[in-house]
Amino acid sequence: MPAEQKSAGTFFMDRYFFWNDLVPPNRFNGMTDLGIGIGLRIPHYEHILTKKPKLDWFEIISENYMIDGGRPLEVLDAVLADYPVVQHGVSLYFGSTDPYDRTHLKKLKALVNRTKTPFVTDHLCWGSTDGRFTHDLLPIPYTSKAVKNTAERIKYVRDFIEKPICVENISSYLEFNISELTEWQFLSEVAEQADCGILLDVNNVFVAASNHGFDPFEYLDKIPHERIGQIHIAGHTDMETYKLDTHDHPVCDSVWSLYERTIELIGPTNTLLEWDDNIPSFDEVHKEALKANIYIRRITDAFSKATAS
């Protein structure tokens, strides 16, 4: 349950101006109100190209298309003709300390020009050091110096690619002794200093909260809501002694509760279901994503009732 509960009427009156003024379209998500999307994945290529199913939008993993030719780009171009596409990256490593490789950023920018993505997202993590890449999303020590470094790298990439950036909170399995801030303080500080948006992954909030023992609702309450440009929902795996972010399951009830609370706080916002392993049919993935409508409707109905009365 939310950390602080207010009566429905008071709560919704508090949110009224906020919802109207700031969300869902904001400067961090390129003023978009995309609806509910899913990730563009290989097992669905054929279905999408032949059936052209109705869907609000696709998210692509940028790195899969930062290539010179071949089928992935052919499929991407066909998808771009029919659907809005937003680029989500896994290699910008905002928390790393190596200088950026401009060839990498040029490839990203070329893809940005191709997709016309309204904004670009990547993770609040590090993943490379001394020129070696882990291809993992590793947690950053939550120090004020790391805030500064991370924010400066986000600004650098944003200026290079000339698109708004939303930074995504990650699932993590360890914390550093030298951390001075909580995860939500770190995320908020980075977003403020970089003046960037937030891609709030509520599954990652749940996984990190379970692994590190914090209250996920407190996390949701304390981050800067006006900066949230998109929400991720996904499934994870319970490994008994910790939760692992696997994107191979439907979304669990606890994560839906966090999603509902987020919608309550910020209003209906660009939402995307991530499903990356043991991928079922397109229809099944889409159906799971559309469950978000249940929570959106519940909140908007309650909001309408409260404001009418």
Next chain:
Amino acid sequence: MPLAKQPPAKKEIDATEAALKLMADLLFKPLDGNDMQSRHGRFSTAKIAESFIKPSKTLSSFERLEIYNRQYWYRMLDCIWEDFPGVLAILGKDKFVQLAEAYLVAFPSNTFALQDLGENLPAFIKDNPHLSAPFSRMAYETALVEWADIKALTAAAYDPPLPEFAPKILSGQMQLKLQPHLSLFSLHYAIDDFLVEYKKDLPLHLVSNAAIEKTRTSKKRTTPNPKRNYLMVHRIGSDVYFTPASRSEYYTLTPLLAGTTLEEACAYAYSRLRGCERQALAESLNQSFTEWTRKKLLYCPEL
């Protein structure tokens, strides 16, 4: 708007950077079986982990770090496993994992593109024959062809020259180049026949941001048959093809790949194909040329 400055000099973030470097050093160390190694040089890994990682209610610092150590190696080995199924079939699971691990220690990924991870594997096999003995040569040739296959999937393809440019090309005024997706090999084994079986149902390896927890499966061990042959690996449309090449094709395309003119390439082919009539070679190359054009293997950089 002026471009933001590159991030600050490294000195400013000493403690943070030290933690990242220490963590990276530990992650890049191969697993001991399925576990993180208990020693790091003279020190206990558990003690090192405690020095910079908080324990949780259910996991020690060591166990928390071990999650990432496993994740790194599973992800990297899975990638090599998926990209080189032929080498795996030749060496068998245990020997293949040993080879892949040694390779990843020598050549950790140095780019954002996970699909480039296996780029140095063929050369690594050649330089370290003991890791694939007694199958070193066939493993090397298989790795060469498998890497060419991966490269061909996503390399650029340029429009082929139109017939009206033929005179300029023949006179050397315009240069012909081979498409970036094309590779050419002189082989001692029938790698193409061998790999066709393994190319069936193989997914294109792509990255995602989820953790990878897969069980690897491998087919029965098998090896390619000895056969002296020349092979082209290239793309037509979005599909990669293995096309057998003749000797004259091989000796004409090899210098073209190195950047010579068509005339120089033909002269080189003639010098290598001793005993071949100039007229016969010209006819055979004419036919090859028609075939290369049909397959769109050539392009003019000037166009």
